[in-house]
Amino acid sequence: MDEFKQLGSAGSSVISGYQWSLQHDGANIVQWTELKLDSSNSTKSISLPWPLKSTKCIRFAIRCFNKAGLSTVDSRELRDCSAYDPKLISNPNVMDAIGPVKLEKNDQWTVDDVDYSNSSARLAAVWPQLRYLNYEWAVLAASGTGGSGYYDRILLEPPKRPTSHANAIAGGFTRDEFVNVPGVQLQPGTRYHVCIHANETLLQFEKFTQLLPELSECSDGVTVLGDVATEGRIAVNGRFANQMLSSVTEFLLEWSGFESGTSTDMPHVTDIKYYEYCIGSFASGCDLIDWKNVGGARSVIVTQLKGVLQEGHVYFVSVRAVDFIGRESRSKPRSIRVVLHGPKSNHSAAISVGLRHVISNSNGQEVCWNGRFSDPVAGIRRYWVGLGSSPGRPDVIPYTESDGECVWWTTKQLSYSRDGQHYWVLLRAENFAGLISSDHSKPVLVDRSPPVAGSVIDIDPTVSNSTDCNFRFNMDGISAKWTDFHDPHSHVRDYSVAIGSCPGCQDVMPYLHVGVRHSIKIDHLRLQPGQRYFVNVKGCNAGDLCSVASSDGVILDSTPPLNGIILIGSSDANQQYLRSSSSLEFLLYGFNDPESDIAYHRWGVGREESDSPDVIAWIKTFERTFVRHSGSLPTGMRLKVFVETVNKAGLTTLTESSKFLIDDTPPEIETALSASETFGQIEPNWLVLDDIMVVKWSVFDKESGIKEHWISLSNHDNGRVTFEPVKIPGLLSNFTFSDLDLKDGANYTVHLVSCNLADACTRQTASVAVDTSPPITGHVAAETESAVQLGRHIEDGLRWDGNEVNISWVGFHDPHSGIDRYTVQMGTTWFGSELLSVTEVPHSDEGVGLPLNPHEGPIQMASFELKRSLTEGTSFIVHIVAVNKAGLHSQPVQAALSVLESGHLWLLRRCAGAATCYGHCSCAPQHQTCRGTECRAVDVVDNVDNEIEVLDVSAFGPRGESQTDAKTTPTRSLLAATWRVRRAMGRPPVRYEVSAGLAEYNEPKGIYDAVHERVWHDVGLRTFLALNITAGRRLNVFRSYKVFVRAWFDHNTHVVFSSDGVLVNPTFPRVNRHYGVGVKDLLSPDSRRDTDFITSTDSLTVGWRNKFTSLNEAPPLSFRVSIGSEIGMDDVANVLMPPGNFTYTFNELQLEPGNGTFLP
Template identity: 20%
Template sequence: MVLFDNEKICQDKTSITSKHQAIMITKFEENLPKHAVRFQFPLRLAWACTIHKVQGLTTDTAVVSLKNIFAAGMSYVALSRVTSMAGLTIKDFDEKNIYCNEQICKALKQMPLYLTVKDRTIQQNEMVILVHNIQGLIPHINDIRSNSDISSANFVCLTETWLEKETVPSLEGFNFLHRDRYSSYPSKKDVFQQLKSKKHGGVGIYIRNNQHCCPLTLDSVNMECLVIYIKEINSNLVLVYRTETYPSSVFLDELYEVLISLPQENSNTSTIVLGDFNQDLLKKNSSIQQFMTKQGFVQIVSHPTTDGDTLIDHVYLHGNLQVSVEIIQTYYSYHNMVSLHIKLPKFVNQQRFHVVAEKVQGTKVKDDDYMRIGRPITYTWKNEFLNAGATIENYKLYLGSFPGGYDILTIQDDIPGTSTGYNMSRISLIPGIRYYSNVIAYNYAGAHTTSTSDGFIVDQMDPSAGIVYDGLGILDIEYQNSTNNVAAHWHGFIDTESGIQSYHWCVGETTHVHRIYSNSECSVHPWTNVGLHVSASKNLSIEILQGRKIYNKVYAIDGVGRRSSIVVSDGVIIDITSPIPEKFIIATELFGNNTSFENTGGEEINFENVSATDICMVSNSFHPLSWIPAPLTCLAVVSSDVNLAKDGQSHLPISDSFGANKEGFIQFDSVKHIFLIYTKPYRHDGSGDSREKISWHAHTFYFSAISSHANITIGSIDKTTGIFLDDLSVQEVNFTTSATSGHVLGHVVYLHEWSSIHGSWSFTDPESPIVDYTWAIGYSEGGTQIQPFRSVGLMNFAVNNNVTLVHNTYIYVTAIATNAVGLRGVSYSDPILVDLTPPDIKYVNDGAGTDEDAWEFNEVTANWAVEDPESGILLCQWAIGYQPGGNDLLPYTVVTTATVYKEFPYSVLSGYTIYTTLTCENHAGLSSVMSSDGVKISNQPPSVAAAVVETLPLSITEYNPRDSYQGVTDNIRLKWTGFVDNIGVERYKVFYKDSGTAEVMFFADVQDILYAHFTKMSLSVGSNNISVQAINKLFKSSSQVTSYSTVDISSPKVDTTKTLTIDWMNNKVVVSWDNIFTSDNDLFYEVSSGSTQGGVNIIQWQETRQTSITFGFPSSIPVTTGLPVHVTVTAISVSGFSAVKTGSFKLP
């Protein structure tokens, strides 16, 4: 707890108790200027610190909460306080709370490179040589480029360049001489091979452009070194790098070989040996320094050259050069840079630069950089040397391939010191090489200096021709829409010697060029010198004719006046006309073999079995002829008895379970198009409200044939599901430009909730080709309310299947063609009516009027009524078959009338129900289908081959008469069946006897067995015949089928004088009644017996045709002596009348 000296501080937050130990915080008071006093309380929290409070703090462990980070860098400050990852615990981690200030990032990117600029003035009469261990040139090249000490030096000697052999990092204003480590040790000795295998190393020298020096080759030396001779100070410069692993004794042997190999221009030639020797001269006993001292060299660096205060970068000097040394610190290397300032001879005029010049003899040009071969040359050096007439004894003139060189030619003459030039002719020089004139001036004391020209090149090659493009920009245009402007650009003209000095350009109407360039055809624009411009344009005062082709022509002239050949462009055509719209004329002739898949190898798969058939396993006989399946393709022709398409036969009622895929493709040779298949059923195509059948999709594609034959490929995009195809037609399309309207064809496809708009067009342009088509859809010509203009490339048709159509509105398809010159042609479709409803078929009747169900003529007649008040009827087709929608008898045929008929043989009509189907399509492409309810056709009466007529027995007693008998005379019941007629029996006629009395009767068609009950009749006793005749719907009568019935109303007669004979034999009762009952017809008997009068507990209603019966007792009746047995015998006639006789006895 902290106790402040002011009791009011935190009075409401704390309470002092005896349990707390208070620590008094002492107030420190410090008087500051400006009469301000600062009070500081060195308060340190006991358990936590804010992130701002811990800045600069270091701790071994810490728990850091990143929950309330509100400033950039806070997270970094907190997390970097601990000395190890193990001591850091992070709470409330959220990577979003770790971020830096964007302004800092922006400032770092904008911060310029650090330039080591010093207030040092380079004396005009001194040469600066720098030596520096760069420790990798590639990573530090930008540091070197930004170092002003290096940029102002004459020579920059670098060790440890770490470069490969072919690597040349550029430094503006300098040439680079380099030797890598691998190339520095040619010997096969182990010691050198080991050095050769090590990485890094290497030496290099940046030589300021046109510096007077030449490199010396020492191929046999095994050392990383470079040697150059500097003419201006008459000195050899040796750059050396020795790695620490290079044995010093071996190194000194190789260094000795270098020193004795150095050329001596004269007795005043000096030598400078410098580099990184990896021996610290601040320590005693340096073997290298001792060796160099013996060779007459003096080491002139006295201060440390590294950050480790070691002096391992040495400079050894032999000769009379006046040299001052400076150590320059660098931030990018462990080594500091050693700067040598060497004074030059005073008689060289340093205020003039390269005044040694060459020119073609006799010309007024001060200095020629390029010359033609064989021309006489004058070399001049006027004002190059100070007070030359008094101080220079003579000059020596050399011609070399590098500044200061003398490898090409040495002029043996001693040129007097008063001369300022020298003429030379008939000198043989190689074209393409830069030659340098080197003048050495000797004073009377023998001292000399060298001055070098900027060089010249002998040019005997004509410039190489390039390529000429029509138009400005970067591309070659083939067409232009201006008649009074010409333009061209070119590149690729090359002259590696004297360079291109100017271009000449003209424009003509032909490609003709002449060996005399001025005689070339340039009728549009004459030859014009455009200097070094690589493009040119000109507004003409004349108009170039439409459709004319013009050609740009260019040649180049180099620095010595040589000309390239004339290059002619491929020409540009003048086109100021827009593309012209064309109208489609579609021919009716169909191309291709079996495009609707009607012909097969002999077999087809029935549609009802398609889901149960693996079409990948069927034979080739199921394939459509002329179609070749691709590898791994399953293919088969599927047929159906139901037709939903417009043409042909065997079109399929696609159901959603079979048509699952959504994309297919069609390819005409190499051109491929994708089409969509909408799998939701459409409810207005003749299927009523059915959602189980999918409508056929109509797609139209346009292809441009490039030969007389082409392959059509069609298939499914999805490899796992298939598509149904039919009615594929290939038709020729011709074009005409004479039509004034209808250049764009458009139509609408509407399938349930999915709709699409299709457009096709054609343009022609006799001058420039069409490069792009765009199309739009709207409610007026040029309108874009439905779809804005969209590019379709070079396709002359397009589909938009993502539109919502409004019924009974007109839309327009607008097409724009853009040709190669940017001119546009516009074409519009005729108004396209959006009709989302199919034709309304009111009815399809069999017959010529109201609907008929049958007739006897061998023709099929039908009539119908159909209308489409929006887009109108495009066409109707009718078909005849044995089922609704069938086309077994007549394929779908276009019909133009509302009543039609067709004759057929009776053999294909009789016995069938014939259906007429009508399908109509409106101008919107929607169709409806309706079939009649069917008609039956026959010229035959009903058949009686299986007809049966029966009378049902009637009686007034409880006994039923036998067959063909009845016991009543006032009514009769009939039953008949088996009358057959193809068109159906409409009525029946019943006849009584032969008198002709008849009754006509109607029955429902569904009845197979028919009954009739006639009452209030007067039947005669005896035989009566009843006949039935069937009459069909065409009123044709069958023959009569007759049934006979006998009426008998008499009862059997009983002989009262006779009694029943009853006997007991073998525990059974034997009863007989012979001759008791008599009748004119057959009788049958009913016998009952009981233990009481009228009882039936022994037997009941036992029927028999015999006149006796034997029966036993049931187990329920005990057989006892004296048991009375009563017997009742009833005689029943065939007409149901009866008579009774009774008898009894007792058991013995």
């Protein structure tokens, strides 16, 4: 690599590195790879990526880079490709060919192996040196895994079954030493190999035999080229347009676009083999320099042009590209013109800068040089113009490009120049050959500054040594004086004076020239009181640049200030109540004096009946809009603020605020926050539904009333907010949380913040638990003869003695609220109570013992005194129901007990028959029946026994006491009802069963699946039921449902009664927000137009027609109409109105004149 070393001792220091590659037919067959050399060694061993074969003439190439990024390539043959004896490069066994081909047996093949083809449908190969009898052949697409398109992995490991190879696109068998591949579609840019395989073959000759070993071999491949390369583009010295040259010795020639659009699988990025260029004196001619080959390079520095090119002449450059199969594509000739001199400067054409070469325009400056430069040969391409402090330095405005002969310098560009200094305009002109000529102007003076303005003061001529005055009562004239006008570059030439109603205006008197005087008095002017007048003085320098100074004006004022409004508090609205007794804030709004302005205020605080401040004495302040004062104020009395306003002429005005009260106490709690017992509760603070919660409270504030509440709901167990805080009017004392998804067993906390008009607040919380599921039914704790010992029996757990019995049970439990109590009744019939009426037994968490299964809970036991004594050998039925802490009842458990002589009670597990016609029996599996008999169902119309009335209710009182009948319900998870004897006509019921369904049916349908679920529920003689909808279901919105009560008058006769139905409506009344619809203050009940002012202080009419609507045409149940001193309050009056009314007139009111009232 010594060829790359530079001349001189610094030769090695300019070389930055080397790269190596392998080349064939002028192109790389591997990528350029970095070659690291020691500084003292130019020899390096290189490991090739594959074993070399002697079938191609391969050259080893070295590329050397200097530190400027330029490179030179040199290459050598790895083997002497021209050697003949011995011949070092020979044809491969399998050669690619351009088909179709024909080769007779033992015939000689004289065509060289081909590497490229322009046909995408033809492919052929020959192997004339082989003598096998049968061949398996296949065409394989290059896998791209060998590191080169020439030496693919296929060549390194030829397949033994080429037709089965994954890359095979065609194949077959032949006995010939050639193959023409039929019907293939070859992809341009891809290299294909023909691979053959022959089994071991024994050839029989006349005098000898020859054993040919098994053979697998592939051709080195042929690359399918696409279309002929497109016509390229030529750039001369980096420009694709027709170019001019400023050198006759060399220029840079570049080209691009000679591409076929085919992406090959070889390391070189194009299918172009080499490029050539030529130069001619006419288009497409090559008479000056004939075609020169530059290899695969895309640029060349054309040299050795001395004596070939002449100035002013036009020449033409052409480039052509030749691909690997000899096709060529030629560019359009690019013309070049030789230009050796730059533009000429014409000094007779002036460089104009303003007037008399003075830059005086403060908004910018135009500079022109029309006709200063010319170039008849190459023409002027562009100009550069700058400004400098000397003829050769653009240190003020750097050179900027211009296409024309004028340029505008902005104020920002000229900001680096200095007034009073001389500068030069610097010009450069460039022709289309890139040659530049320079020139400059004569010195230019910069003077853009007018004189420095002085100060003008208004004076009172009646006062000696008068200083500046702002207000005058003398209407005769105007007097003024001025000082301190000066010019740093020249002098102030003269002054002019004008008088106007604004600074700089001359609407009272135009400018009057006064020479070099410094004071003036002008009389006999028409002046108006309250108007401010300004004296304007203009001073001009020798450059006719002027400055104006104005006085601050003088006002003629004879009127006091205008009254404003005092707004108590720090907001834009007047506050009647304040929370703090230690500070006071108020706003001054509208106080003004249009003539002399406000000088200051004096303020104080007095009692409601006072005429002057008697709580806080007068305090002087210069605050114009907001006053804050720290000090003690009395509470419990009405106060007001006095403000005395003083203008700059000394005149005053007194203003009083509206009355206000200091209320530093928060609202008081009258009734603590709690869940309303009127909805969804059987027991206090336990909800038996999961989608609605109604809470109630009562707070009051006798001083300032309740303005608003903030209410929210959160889960006490995990702290998550279930219902985000919302603001509601202060007149409300209840709130409904809707569309909830409450969880059984969870505790929820309601947060309520109540604030009065003084913004003092009271906070309270209430806890509500949820349990919508009844307890799980247990068993009588009886001894068993089964092999399985459950351990439920305890000593004396089931025992009798006369009319006293001990009963024990186990297994009743509730995972959410726990068991609160049990109800027990005993009789000889189903739900009979002739032995023991319904008796409540409290639940004991300790019980009297534990069963073997701890999940059944503690064993409960109670002693009862029966209505009569028991007799041995008889039996009776005990009924047990568990009630959880939420008030929900479990399904009853019935057990038949036999009275034994020993004093024990024995559980009968077999019974003679059913206790009712529907097959109810104590020996059946829990909640199942035995075989029944025919029942007698009596229609309500034919009923001769007691008539039952069923009421839909929203909640229960203590122990299930009912309310009035409900027509709608907002919950979709609960139906509740109570029932009672409406009319006693015959026998009373002996027990009840309850169910529910859609109101359009006369039997329970629409809720329960009669095939898989129990439709009727036993309740004994209980007359209320909270029927929870099964989890995962919900009652349909805007559908009516009934509760059905089946009253049994004996064991075979029953009558089904039902409620009149309840409509499920979980929606709130909607507010109609259409234009013209609203809550309106009316002058009379017949009026339809809203009014803002009334004359009466004892009556007020309000209307709300069409303001409230409801979904499904369900009207609101009532309207609450209130009058308050603030929005959301009812501290003046309120009334509850039934539906159908849309106006109401309040009478006997005591409204305060001047104050606004609000209708929430």
